[in-house]
Amino acid sequence: xxxxxxxxxxxxxxxxxxxxxxxxxxxxxxxxxxxxxxxxxxxxxxxxxxxxxxxxxxxxxxxxxxxxxxxxxxxxxxxxxxxxxxxxxxxxxxxxxxxxxxxxxxxxxxxxxxxxxxxxxxxxxxxxxxxxxxxxxxxxxxxxxxxxxxxxxxxxxxxxxxxxxxxxxxxxxxxxxxxxxxxxxxxxxxxxxxxxxxxxxxxxxxxxxxxxxxxxxxxxxxxxxxxxxxxxxxxxxxxxxxxxxxxxxxxxxxxxxxxxxxxx
Amino acid sequence: xxxxxxxxxxxxxxxxxxxxxxxxxxxxxxxxxxxxxxxxxxxxxxxxxxxxxxxxxxxxxxxxxxxxxxxxxxxxxxxxxxxxxxxxxxxxxxxxxxxxxxxxxxxxxxxxxxxxxxxxxxxxxxxxxxxxxxxxxxxxxxxxxxxxxxxxxxxxxxxxxxxxxxxxxxxxxxxxxxxxxxxxxxxxxxxxxxxxxxxxxxxxxxxxxxxxxxxxxxxxxxxxxxxxxxxxxxxxxxxxxxxxxxxxxxxxxxxxxxxxxxxx
Numbered sequence: 001x002x003x004x005x006x007x008x009x010x011x012x013x014x015x016x017x018x019x020x021x022x023x024x025x026x027x028x029x030x031x032x033x034x035x036x037x038x039x040x041x042x043x044x045x046x047x048x049x050x051x052x053x054x055x056x057x058x059x060x061x062x063x064x065x066x067x068x069x070x071x072x073x074x075x076x077x078x079x080x081x082x083x084x085x086x087x088x089x090x091x092x093x094x095x096x097x098x099x100x101x102x103x104x105x106x107x108x109x110x111x112x113x114x115x116x117x118x119x120x121x122x123x124x125x126x127x128x129x130x131x132x133x134x135x136x137x138x139x140x141x142x143x144x145x146x147x148x149x150x151x152x153x154x155x156x157x158x159x160x161x162x163x164x165x166x167x168x169x170x171x172x173x174x175x176x177x178x179x180x181x182x183x184x185x186x187x188x189x190x191x192x193x194x195x196x197x198x199x200x201x202x203x204x205x206x207x208x209x210x211x212x213x214x215x216x217x218x219x220x221x222x223x224x225x226x227x228x229x230x231x232x233x234x235x236x237x238x239x240x241x242x243x244x245x246x247x248x249x250x251x252x253x254x255x256x257x258x259x260x261x262x263x264x
Numbered sequence: 265x266x267x268x269x270x271x272x273x274x275x276x277x278x279x280x281x282x283x284x285x286x287x288x289x290x291x292x293x294x295x296x297x298x299x300x301x302x303x304x305x306x307x308x309x310x311x312x313x314x315x316x317x318x319x320x321x322x323x324x325x326x327x328x329x330x331x332x333x334x335x336x337x338x339x340x341x342x343x344x345x346x347x348x349x350x351x352x353x354x355x356x357x358x359x360x361x362x363x364x365x366x367x368x369x370x371x372x373x374x375x376x377x378x379x380x381x382x383x384x385x386x387x388x389x390x391x392x393x394x395x396x397x398x399x400x401x402x403x404x405x406x407x408x409x410x411x412x413x414x415x416x417x418x419x420x421x422x423x424x425x426x427x428x429x430x431x432x433x434x435x436x437x438x439x440x441x442x443x444x445x446x447x448x449x450x451x452x453x454x455x456x457x458x459x460x461x462x463x464x465x466x467x468x469x470x471x472x473x474x475x476x477x478x479x480x481x482x483x484x485x486x487x488x489x490x491x492x493x494x495x496x497x498x499x500x501x502x503x504x505x506x507x508x509x510x511x512x513x514x515x516x517x518x519x520x521x522x523x524x525x526x527x528x
Binding site: 040053 | 288290291294295297298301302305306308309311312313315316317320321440445446448449451452455456459463464465468
């Protein structure tokens with residue numbers, strides 16, 4: 001009974017957010033286009049034969065960057081910006097009275113946006129294959145499934161990190177600058193701009209202990225068929241989720257205790 | 265045009281927006297750290313490209329650092345002036361407050377482009393400047409008057425082109441209402457400005473010098489900095505910059521004809 005109710009709530013939320021997102025499809029298309037940086041990076045790598053030194057062929061590298069593009073498309077998180085706006089405008093108060101954690105609302109928003117984004121990402125991939133016909137490949141179903149799971153886990157990790165940052169709004173009001181700070185290591189260390197294998201040894205020695213390579217590099221390697229430790233990567237992703245989730249719950253309960261509505 | 269009046273108004277703008285931003289002190293501190301990390305990240309990325317190669321697209325590491333320095337300065341200017349103001353246009357148009365701007369006895373483009381300032385971009389400008397000073401030393405460039413004037417001139421042209429691009433996209437809001445993400449697309453294309461143009465394949469090079477003149481924004485000033493640039497390139501940059509400035513101005517006046525205030 002309870003789980004049934006829960007399912008209905010999630011389903012309704014998703015449906016509402018999906019129709020909401022469809023209204024902004026042009027905007028979401030532009031979002032998708034703004035994610036093409038990996039392709040420019042690929043161009044630098046192959047055009048200067050930089051990949052020879054890390055033993056990845058042109059084709060494998062182009063698949064890697066295409067997958068990095070996809071993983072990034074489906075793990076973009078912006079919850080902190082929504083939450084900051086809502087909390088500054090006083091919209092959080094009505095959400096708090098509802099018998100549902102407001103983060104479910106944002107979560108549904110993100111999922112709905114990903115569904116809306118999917119066709120645009122496919123179109124971009126289609127153009128990519130027109131320019132690079134030799135890199136077409138079909139991953140087998142098992143790998144595809146695992147890659148989907150790991151992309152979703154990567155999305156979950158980022159969603160949890162950003163939700164924790166968003167909760168700081170209860171204390172500082174403007175938490176998005178902290179998110180911009182965290183975005184810098186995410187950008188450079190996650191493998192979006194250069195695969196982690198190409199990093200110098202002094203970085204590689206500790207980077208696998210941080211969550212960053214599991215955000216883009218691991219799912220992209222998995223999907224593109226590059227060499228990677230599948231079970232190790234997945235378990236690290238799950239480990240990070242288990243570490244972050246209690247932290248989020250803690251900071252959320254502390255924050256809501258501290259929260260007072262505007263004007264009180 | 266009364267220059268003294270505009271200067272006086274600008275002083276007031278500076279005063280109010282600085283006072284406004286300084287309310288969020290921790291925010292500024294976090295932004296400062298972000299700027300430093302971001303520069304470290306880009307140099308790290310550059311060093312990955314160069315770890316097994318002497319030169320990329322004819323640029324050595326020491327020379328490529330110049331591009332990085334100029335990019336950092338321009339990015340700082342974007343974050344200080346263009347970004348906070350021109351995203352405001354979107355807000356003005358959505359909420360119908362552009363009416364108040366148009367009614368003021370002052371040029372609307374002046375008001376809209378310079379009203380706000382974000383002090384955290386200053387550090388980026390300073391960082392970029394120091395990086396350039398460092399580059400002067402490691403590249404053994406001798407300073408003289410013609411070098412300084414040419415560098416200043418080309419950088420001013422780059423700023424004009426950059427401003428025009430931002431302003432151009434923001435102006436389209438008058439028709440499309442929501443163009444936040446269009447500026448995001450521009451941002452991701454500008455990211456390419458961190459790398460020498462010659463490191464890209466031929467077709468991308470054409471694209472980045474004709475459609476989005478990123479070549480003119482960072483590569484030509486860097487060539488001037490190294491004393492490599494031919495005169496025709498500098499003249500071309502001046503021409504391109506003035507064409508951009510004039511068209512963006514004309515385009516704004518043209519777009520205003522289509523502006524009808526909210527609910528009219």
